[in-house]
Amino acid sequence: MSNYQGKDSELSVRVTFPAQAGELQRVREVVRRTCDECGCTADLANDLVIAVDEACQNIVRHAYRNVDDGEATLEIFCRDGAVEFRLQDDAPPMDNEKLKPVWPKKVQAGGLGVCLIHDIMDEVEHLPLPSGQGNLLRMVKSFKRDPE
Amino acid sequence: MNHEIIEKQGASVVVLRGDVDLSSSPEARKLLLSSIGGSDRVLVDLSGVTYIDSSGVASLVEALQASKKNGNQFALAAASEPTRRVLELARLDKVFTMYATVDEGINAAG
Numbered sequence: 001m002s003n004y005q006g007k008d009s010e011l012s013v014r015v016t017f018p019a020q021a022g023e024l025q026r027v028r029e030v031v032r033r034t035c036d037e038c039g040c041t042a043d044l045a046n047d048l049v050i051a052v053d054e055a056c057q058n059i060v061r062h063a064y065r066n067v068d069d070g071e072a073t074l075e076i077f078c079r080d081g082a083v084e085f086r087l088q089d090d091a092p093p094m095d096n097e098k099l100k101p102v103w104p105k106k107v108q109a110g111g112l113g114v115c116l117i118h119d120i121m122d123e124v125e126h127l128p129l130p131s132g133q134g135n136l137l138r139m140v141k142s143f144k145r146d147p148e
Numbered sequence: 149m150n151h152e153i154i155e156k157q158g159a160s161v162v163v164l165r166g167d168v169d170l171s172s173s174p175e176a177r178k179l180l181l182s183s184i185g186g187s188d189r190v191l192v193d194l195s196g197v198t199y200i201d202s203s204g205v206a207s208l209v210e211a212l213q214a215s216k217k218n219g220n221q222f223a224l225a226a227a228s229e230p231t232r233r234v235l236e237l238a239r240l241d242k243v244f245t246m247y248a249t250v251d252e253g254i255n256a257a258g
Contacts, residue, residue, distance in 0.1 A: 021169070021170040021171035022171045024169060024170055024171070025167060025169065025171075028199065046230065046233065047233070047237070049199075050201070050233075050234060050237065053169070053201055054201065054202055057170050057201065057202070057203065060170065061170070103239070107209060107212075107213075107240070107243050108209065109206035109207070109209040109210040109213070110202075110206050112202040112205065112206070112238050113201075113202045115238075116202060116234075116237055116238065119237060120237070
């Protein structure tokens, strides 16, 4: 379990959004823009958009299942050679077992989101919140800065 | 997302454009399954897809499985870079029959 707390000085963006499918395009734009500003290459930024989008989807589809007015907050911390995403919701705590990557043994529709997140990111942690309610997903990707 | 269906040389070409994501993948799924029900040969033109997530990929997988069950031909064509990348990450790039262009797909399936 990590005790890492992103420093305020490293916080590039914080966005709170309704946990609804129609909001995810806006979140993707924020992630892409911030990754560009952090010095990620375009290819890496594209991959990180995929991973964060899948994490947001899990909140919309699973964490807030049967909840129409849930919200989530995404924070992005830019550090030297790494970008960290912290995605928090107020939904009932997720089962950690369901957040482990298990590649399907045969071709099937579904079950890929968590696997994509783990494949793209270097670190993925589901952290309990002190209040006992909600989920915090911490994802970190290290990278070499885009020379341009 | 928007779409178009073009009948060409006996094949239904389903053209998807824009983001195929959680909000639009139910529409994509319905469209693809409907096309498979109405044509023996379905080719999905992905050149205009700007983003596709796992729910969009699931729609393609479901269509592929339905086509196999029905004995239809189902293939992808002209996959945009974002589509190609997600299929690769999802380890599905070898699962689908993929053509570089729509014309190549039509000619190969003919």
